[in-house]
Amino acid sequence: MKIKHLTRALILGALLSITGAMSSCEKQTQTQAQAQDGQYVKKGEGALSNVMLATIQSAAYTPTLPTKATIIESPSNVLSPRTENDNQNQINAAITNLSNSGGGTVLLGSGIFRIKSPIILKSNVRLKGGGQDVSIIKRDESWTNVEGRGMLESGGYIEDLTISDLSIDGNRPESYRMSNQFPLFGIEITIDNGGTTRNNRVYITNVKIVNTGMGCHIKHTNNVILKGNYIVGNGTLASSTHSLPTFFHNVYLRSIDKAWVYGTNYFKDSPGGNGLNITHLTNLTVEDNIMTGNNFRGIRLGGSSSIILVRGNTVSSNTDFGIGLAYDETGQPQNFSIIDNTVNNNDNNGIYIPNNTKNGEVQGNSLSGNSPLNIKKGTNLTNVSCQAN
Known part of the structure; x- marks a missing residue:
């Protein structure tokens, strides 16, 4: 029974930590367990084995990248500096x-x-x-x-x-x-x-x-x-x-x-x-x-x-x-x-x-x-x- 109560307490604490991280801009740091997006901690890795963890998501706003300028080689002769400063x-x-x-x-x-x-x-x-x-x-x-x-x-x-x-x-x-x-x-x-x-x-x-x-x-x-x-x-x-x-x-x-x-x-x-x-x-x-x-x-x-x-x-x-x-x-x-x-x-x-x-x-x-x-x-x-x- 003590183990069950402890597990529930850990889960509740983790959820509160996640909620705080998502709602506050003022927090300077947020200590949290890390996992890849959309994954669970594997079984046997502690009491949070089936709790989704807070993770950094990909960018919500992804711009369209520009088209690069076409480069035409066809080089001129190499120019050297003139002493006349023109x-x-x-x-x-x-x-x-x-x-x-x-x-x-x-x-x-x-x-x-x-x-x-x-x-x-x-x-x-x-x-x-x-x-x-x-x-x-x-x-x-x-x-x-x-x-x-x-x-x-x-x-x-x-x-x-x-x-x-x-x-x-x-x-x-x-x-x-x-x-x-x-x-x-x-x-x-x-x-x-x-x-x-x-x-x-x-x-x-x-x-x-x-x-x-x-x-x-x-x-x-x-x-x-x-x-x-x-x-x-x-x-x-x-x-x-x-x-x-x-x-x-x-x-x-x-x-x-x-x-x-x-x-x-x-x-x-x-x-x-x-x-x-x-x-x-x-x-x-x-x-x-x-x-x-x-x-x-x-x-x-x-x-x-x-x-x-x-x-x-x-x-x-x-x-x-x-x-x-x-x-x-x-x-x-x-x-x-x-x-x-x-x-x-x-x-x-x-x-x-x-x-x-x-x-x-x-x-x-x-x-x-x-x-x-x-x-x-x-x-x-x-x-x-x-x-x-």
Whole structure:
């Protein structure tokens, strides 16, 4: 009889533990037995031999992944740096020639390619270097009229664009690190037509971007992939004495359908912006990246974004929240999964879920040292679950 009572007590305790894990976002850790989804503990393994255990489930919201840009090899001759510091001319000529002939690959050799004006990106062309810190595109000090320009920028509608295996250095003076008066973009891919036409299929991989006002800004573009990039130390924070925004970031993606940010991208150490800033995206996947040391937020999911998966990232030591949702006049994100991330030592909560959020899950995340809370959630949430964090 004592054994039966003990077994019942253990079962009741296990069920209470599971219920608590599923209903509370504020729990920092939840100690529980582990089993694969949908399985029972085998017989003979204790009093819980026939009790279903709480387990981490697969993502409830799974975005559609983007289509990768088509790469046309047909390489140009390898370009070498010119001493006249007008390398944009030879690079632009090579890009234009290949684009006009159906596409191909512009190859950059080793060395520093100093530029005095933007490199204009075009459809069906890959710009490929010899590797990060091997082929370096760098702003020449004589190029000072940089407001709103990109070192690499789109020149109208773009499709099937690839940038790979090179470095971009904005050569920003130290005095401008906290000023919005040096808004030079590393990569700027937009199309300014009110969003009626969108660029399509952009692939950026193994690119290093440093010392710019905004590292990478992509807008009104579908099927975007960022893989294995090192985008560090970009962005500013300044008073709004200018017509320009107050915040600039390492990476800013907005008004995009189907984006995949994966493969250990490093978005770190922005002097005043976010590691990754998101606005108005559908079908967004952010997985296996490093977002640390940014002087604002690690990952911000903003506006009317939907169908979002944030999984397996390391987000730490940011001065605002680590991973969070934010609303604006167009609405706020919904249909999201924030799962299996490591979120540590962020200054304004680890994970932030604001008031009135709908349709999401926060589960299986490793959380520690975030101030004041590991997970902060607002009120009036609808169909938002937190468990096993």
